Amino acid sequence: MKSEATTILDSGKVKFFLAEVLRNFSRNAGMQVTAIGTVAITIVLLGLFLFVRAAIADAGRQLLDEISVSAYLRTDATPQQVTAIAHFLAQDPRVASVQYVPKREGLTELRARTKGTIDTALLTENPLPDKFRIKARVAEDVPAIAASVRRLTGVDNVVYGQKIVQRLLQLGALLRRISIAVIVVFFAVAGIIIANTIRLTVFARRREIAIMQLVGATNTYIRLPFICEGLLDGLIGALVAVALLAVARAALWPRLLEALPWAQLTVVPVDGRVLTTELLGVGAAIGILASWVSVGRHLRT
């Protein structure tokens, strides 16, 4: 009287299945706590990484707003050349904005910036050339834009905050590499710990598994409770991590703003709900992957 409809669920089946999962999960509580803790640490680190990266990106964007490429024109540049340069820049997709600054305006700006520390009244004539002030959409493009403008006829010299831009880019890249390495290591550790936890459960249930195989349970069916166990480890760990991150943000963020006023930290534009979903997803993924591998090894032998 074996039912062919193996996919149809009924309450009895669901109850049986959940009881199996729960029994597995509670069988070695110590290991579960370790697994959950490791996942939590991993995901807190991941959260911090995303947070810091967003903060750096934000700070970079602010710095970038202040960095512009100044293309100084030759004093003998013809109006046609100036128009050609303006046209060229307007076509460049990397350029966010272009502003033509005639030398008179440049002097006014200089006066404003120096606020009287230099007596511009001493100048008998305006020493500044006309220039274009160019802003890039992305900080990475600033050097390339500068290089392409420098080649144009009528351009005398191109100046931008070269060092600042490069340092910023380097710092960002370095931080990214370090944090990715740390996170990869932690992911591996979390995965291994979950896999070992599942292996203990598999070991404790080896007789049941043997009987399941004997009576013709499919490997998918045998795997499922263990996958659920891994999933629970991952999800609970991720939940703990999200809670920790939320508390940390609420408690520490105002103090950080206070302590580092020069850093010009703004509220980091991270959507809490999106981040939570992502982190929970990551936790679930570690759990499923680790348990899949762990049970798979047992079923093959």
Place this chain on the structure above:
Amino acid sequence: MISLRGISLVYPNGVRALDNVTLEIAKGDFVFLVGASGTGKSSLLRLLYREAKSSTGEIVVDGIRVDRLRRSRIPALRRHLGVVFQDFKLLVDKTVWENVAFAMQVTGAHTRDVMRQVPRVLDLVGLSHKSRMYPGELSGGEQQRTAIARALVNNPKILLCDEPTGNLDPANTTEITALLLRINLKGTTVVVATHNQAVVDRMRRRVVRLEDGRIAADEERGYYYLGLRESQVLSG
């Protein structure tokens, strides 16, 4: 129902468990596989439910080419078979009922079918009144009857028994043997590997004798020892 042609089984350690075995078992047959320990009785059974894979030869069980079966199809094969062991292989933390129902539940049976089928097989093996007991509270015979109920619960056409009475005293052995016979009479093909001479000689069924991995004898109404006379059994 079961057909083996030119079957050889060599284990990875080089031991040749079966050597060119050819055997036909018809539907509804009751067959004893006899022989000393290590002659390949268990190996032969293991081939049938694909716990082991033959090195050469062709095996057909209930229309399934077992020797060519893909791993993913093994569960389907095993749902056609019931297997019983010397050590019962019951789950000690489950009751008799749960042990039997387990075999249906893990193969995705509908709860309604479980509720209908489990009492039937428990009644068949005579354990209805002990369905709430745990294996530890049962006698060896009762444990083996639970295991047989579990093997039968999915209505297999073939029941494979590997030393089913190996751990039992004579009284329980008789009881289990009688049960296997009853199951056979209901139409299930039964294959029993044993070295219990008394059981084989009393039953007078088909006896296939293995020696060093080869079939040494195959008698329709045989004795444990080849050519043993009826008078010798009675006097012995």
